[in-house]
Amino acid sequence: MLDKQPAGLVGYSPPTFCFVVHALSRLHRGIMGVPSMRMGLIGQWRDGTAMDDVLPVCHVGLGGGIMGAVVGVPMTPTDLLSDQQRAVDHMVEAVALAGPVSAVGLGSLCAVVGGRGEALASRLNVPVTNGGAATAWALLANVRTVLAQRGERRVAIIGSRSPIGLAVAQALAEDGIHVRVDHRRAAKAGDVEACSGPLEAVEGCQVIVGCGPTGGVLPADAVSPGAVVVDVAIPSTVVGRPHGSVVQLAGEAVALPPGWRRGFWGWLYHVLSGYGPSQVFACLIEPLVLAASGRDRPYSLGRALTAADVTEFGQQAEALGFKPRLAQGWTAFPPERLLLDG
Amino acid sequence: MSYHTQLDAAVWAKVQDAFAAALGLEEDEVELDSKLIEDLGAESLDFLDIVYRLERAFDIKIPRGGIESSAQEEAGGTYEVDGILTDEGLSALKQLMPEVPTEEFVDGLRVTEVPELFRVATFYNLVCHLMAQASQEDAG
Numbered sequence: 120m121l122d123k124q125p126a127g128l129v130g131y132s133p134p135t136f137c138f139v140v141h142a143l144s145r146l147h148r149g150i151m152g153v154p155s156m157r158m159g160l161i162g163q164w165r166d167g168t169a170m171d172d173v174l175p176v177c178h179v180g181l182g183g184g185i186m187g188a189v190v191g192v193p194m195t196p197t198d199l200l201s202d203q204q205r206a207v208d209h210m211v212e213a214v215a216l217a218g219p220v221s222a223v224g225l226g227s228l229c230a231v232v233g234g235r236g237e238a239l240a241s242r243l244n245v246p247v248t249n250g251g252a253a254t255a256w257a258l259l260a261n262v263r264t265v266l267a268q269r270g271e272r273r274v275a276i277i278g279s280r281s282p283i284g285l286a287v288a289q290a291l292a293e294d295g296i297h298v299r300v301d302h303r304r305a306a307k308a309g310d311v312e313a314c315s316g317p318l319e320a321v322e323g324c325q326v327i328v329g330c331g332p333t334g335g336v337l338p339a340d341a342v343s344p345g346a347v348v349v350d351v352a353i354p355s356t357v358v359g360r361p362h363g364s365v366v367q368l369a370g371e372a373v374a375l376p377p378g379w380r381r382g383f384w385g386w387l388y389h390v391l392s393g394y395g396p397s398q399v400f401a402c403l404i405e406p407l408v409l410a411a412s413g414r415d416r417p418y419s420l421g422r423a424l425t426a427a428d429v430t431e432f433g434q435q436a437e438a439l440g441f442k443p444r445l446a447q448g449w450t451a452f453p454p455e456r457l458l459l460d461g
Numbered sequence: 462m463s464y465h466t467q468l469d470a471a472v473w474a475k476v477q478d479a480f481a482a483a484l485g486l487e488e489d490e491v492e493l494d495s496k497l498i499e500d501l502g503a504e505s506l507d508f509l510d511i512v513y514r515l516e517r518a519f520d521i522k523i524p525r526g527g528i529e530s531s532a533q534e535e536a537g538g539t540y541e542v543d544g545i546l547t548d549e550g551l552s553a554l555k556q557l558m559p560e561v562p563t564e565e566f567v568d569g570l571r572v573t574e575v576p577e578l579f580r581v582a583t584f585y586n587l588v589c590h591l592m593a594q595a596s597q598e599d600a601g
Contacts, residue, residue, distance in 0.1 A: 231510070234514060282485070422482075
């Protein structure tokens with residue numbers, strides 16, 4: 120169990136939430152083994168699929184009783200997806216490493232396998248939340264910033280059938296924005312225009328929102344010059360290199376609040392997981408906010424994601440000092456750079 | 462893979478339930494000939510969820526890329542060239558997916574476009590095939 124003070128983390132307190140992650144590659148799997156000196160993983164003679172390969176990664180949080188344990192299932196995406204039941208079994212073991220927590224969050228493909236977290240939730244006595252609400256909150260805030268800076272009232276949602284896409288489309292429609300979605304089944308509610316696919320949806324749109332969990336669905340030449348793409352898909356929604364005037368931004372980056380604590384291994388985790396040292400992906404903070412709020416049910420699980428839960432999550436997150444920010448890679452993107460000349 | 466012309470109501474109910482849960486739809490929105498992507502709006506991760514729910518519902522293991530692997534085996538190593546299905550590849554897929562109208566197996570069809578052909582019936586047939594296979598193995 121993670122009951123010892125982690126290196127470099129002053130004023131340690133036992134975790135109140137945990138966040139389950141997996142290896143992104145074989146190299147990453149080896150690096151995951153370093154904090155707990157798992158020589159088999161580091162040396163690559165273990166492939167991370169054994170139950171006792173689950174491991175602690177780091178601690179992150181706000182201090183003051185809001186600290187979390189990042190725990191790892193050191194399986195690559197291929198191994199994770201080849202046997203989802205095994206992946207869930209390992210995730211149960213990984214959560215146990217954190218000790219008694221009051222919320223569990225899921226990162227990357229951990230949020231996908233086993234019915235988008237439902238299978239894990241059925242085996243635990245604490246709420247499991249898959250990051251959808253946090254991602255939708257951050258994405259919405261960032262899209263609203265872009266729309267305001269550009270004076271745009273029209274947006275295309277790509278990946279609109281995903282839980283995040285549906286929630287974002289509904290919220291923007293309620294803002295009075297003309298929303299074009301890339302599938303007719305995403306146009307069930309609100310003033311939302313159904314298009315036959317991504318190509319039709321983006322026609323004439325200067326603001327494009329990538330909501331699909333995986334991207335690679337929009338050819339670069341379909342993106343109008345000067346457009347802004349706000350994206351949470353991995354890989355990116357746009358395939359290829361668009362016109363040089365197109366701005367592509369990460370949609371779910373959240374600035375680190377004052378007092379964010381992570382120690383050395385937490386800093387390394389930020390860097391290696393693609394967050395960069397000065398921001399987090401929204402999904403990481405969802406279990407933190409859940410634990411801090413004392414709420415006893417998840418913000419998002421399976422396909423369930425409501426606008427009300429996104430709003431409630433956002434209010435709680437902002438009260439704790441979290442703020443979404445537009446980003447390109449590791450760095451913040453100042454919204455004023457979106458202003459058009461003249 | 463055999464094509465089941467007689468619908469097993471119990472199996473169909475579970476298949477329908479799995480699709481509805483995975484895609485956030487009502488059960489009556491899921492029809493046998495519904496195309497997963499065009500009609501039901503399925504995305505890549507939805508396929509994973511569908512497979513997981515079917516595996517749990519029927520206690521079977523659905524190999525990833527199983528249809529494509531079977532087609533490759535059937536085509537004898539000439540399934541595709543530079544990502545475009547060969548005549549042998551198209552022929553193999555037609556045999557494995559009789560629920561798909563023949564005219565949809567067009568010349569020039571790309572490997573990446575194959576999932577666009579999938580119907581709910583594709584998975585219903587797959588489930589029936591795997592269940593029959595498991596029964597034979599248990600009996601043998």
